[in-house]
Amino acid sequence: MQTRFDIIVVGAGMAGASLAARLGGKASVLVIEAEEHPGYHATGRSAAFWTESYGGPRVQPLTAASGAELRALGVLAPRSALTLGRTGEQADVERFARVYGDLGVEVHVLDRAGIAARVPGLRGGWASGVLEPSTCDIDVATLHQHYLAAARREGVEIRCRAGLRRATRSAQGWLLALADGTEVTCDVLANAAGAWADPVARLAGARPLGIAPYRRTVAQLAVGRPVPGDLPLVLDVGETFYFKPEHGRLWLSPHDETPSVACDAAPEEIDVALAIDRLENVVDWPVERVEHRWAGLRSFAPDRLPVYGFDPADPAFFWFAGQGGFGIQTAPAAAVLGAALLLGEKGGDVDPAPYVPDRFVTV
Structure with missing residues (x-):
């Protein structure tokens, strides 16, 4: 040896x-x-996706430079991402679009009709959003x-x-x-x-x-209506949730960042409940059951x-x-x-x- x-x-x-x-x-x-x-x-434990706005504008160059290899390896599947804004968050939505548009990311600002057309059952209070057509799921x-x-x-x-x-x-x-x-x-x-x-x-x-670890929670849900296969990755500009379809089910996260020691992370019931509560404030989809839940650690340097x-x-x-x-x-x-x-x-x-x-x- x-x-x-x-x-x-x-x-x-x-x-x-x-x-x-x-x-x-x-x-x-x-x-x-x-x-x-x-x-x-x-x-x-990653619910990974490739989207150039994720991680912030200073991470975007690394994401953009990775796209060609990921596509060549055949590990990307088209998805699109839709970042939602509530009534009163129009300035935040426009700022989000401007920052990433200036970096060369394809972005489209949508009004209420535009986001509702892509997210069936969208509740009131959500007024605008930014669509990123290039977003993909990663295998x-x-x-x-x-x-x-x-x-x-x-x-x-x-x-x-x-x-x-x-x-x-x-x-x-x-x-x-x-x-x-x-x-x-x-x-x-x-x-x-x-x-x-x-x-x-x-x-x-x-x-x-x-470099500090933070717990991130994801739950797989069965909901009382068909989950559209072409549903975008749906996030909000305030970073309080994201969800996406996965083989007829819904993967949902409360976008939590709970400080943790380095460990074999496990989900907390309160975080799963928080995620469901946030989902129910976005769409009128009845949650039938939580089929699976897991957590992983994301590690960040101070900046x-x-x-x-x-x-x-x-x-x-x-x-x-x-x-x-x-x-x-x-x-x-x-x-x-x-x-x-x-x-x-x-x-x-x-x-x-x-x-x-x-x-x-x-x-």
């Missing part, structure tokens, strides 16, 4: 898998994963498996049940003790640990950046932008974390950018400057 590598990536979720796939063939790479299978946490499992398979084809080793237990830094590199009882060494340690990004940094003696780059205090510790809820839709461009930074190459068309960890250095 090989014990020496150029780069060891911590985490085999979408972030670690996509990064490893880009590094494979250019460096010897090991991916270590604490769970029995890759993608157990955030990746495996997350297929995308994740693509990156894992691509990494393996390029010689990347992936070890599960091998969480990081100890990291010792010396002039010769890193010595890592893993949960499977083995020890491995490498030149560079890449932190793609999601909700565990700051704990991994502490193990490695790096200063945590304040809510991802963190890609070498630690300012240790050129052998690399951050690839803080992807929030947009890590799936930005995975292709982020991986290109991250691999280029790790290897000292030019990568893609996205400017890395907004995402480097140096931004957290205080003078």
Whole structure:
């Protein structure tokens, strides 16, 4: 069994898998994963979609740059997104459309008739909205498996049940003790640990950046009327809910962000009830039953932008974390950018400057 590598990536979720796939063939790479299978946490619990307004205008370049690869891989299915505004929120709706329109996103401002035509049973009080025709659903499992398979084809080793237990830094590199009882060494340690990004940094003696996990809840509902298959992803400009159709059912979230420790997240009944209450204020669809509920952790840096780059205090510790809820839709461009930074190459068309960890250095 090989014990020496150029780069060891911590985490085999979408972030670690996509990064490893880009590094494979250019460096010897090991991916270590604490769970029995890759993608157990955030990746495996995502109700993912590709929409350029999600994550904010400073994340949009990563989303836009990822679209071509996602389409080429066949993991996108047309959906469209409709961001609703209540009476009195017209200025917010127009501002939303202007911000993303200025970035080149196709957006259409709709009046009450326009949104009601796309959301059957829309209740009163909803006056306008912004339609994004380019929004798509993402087949997350297929995308994740693509990156894992691509990494393996390029010689990347992936070890599960091998969480990081100890990291010792010396002039010769890193010595890592893993949960499977083995020890491995490498030149560079890449932190793609999601909700565990700051704990991994502490193990490695790096200063945590304040990457905090937040719980997000999703419920699958059976409702007392047919759910249109062409229903858009429906959100609101105040970010208090979203819902979308899924095989005749409805996936619904209260758009919650509840602070959490890094853990195996579980849904809370109060969050499911809150989601249903918010849905009932949008449409007159009777909820017959909750068929399934789950929760995952979305991890944000203090400024809510991802963190890609070498630690300012240790050129052998690399951050690839803080992807929030947009890590799936930005995975292709982020991986290109991250691999280029790790290897000292030019990568893609996205400017890395907004995402480097140096931004957290205080003078």
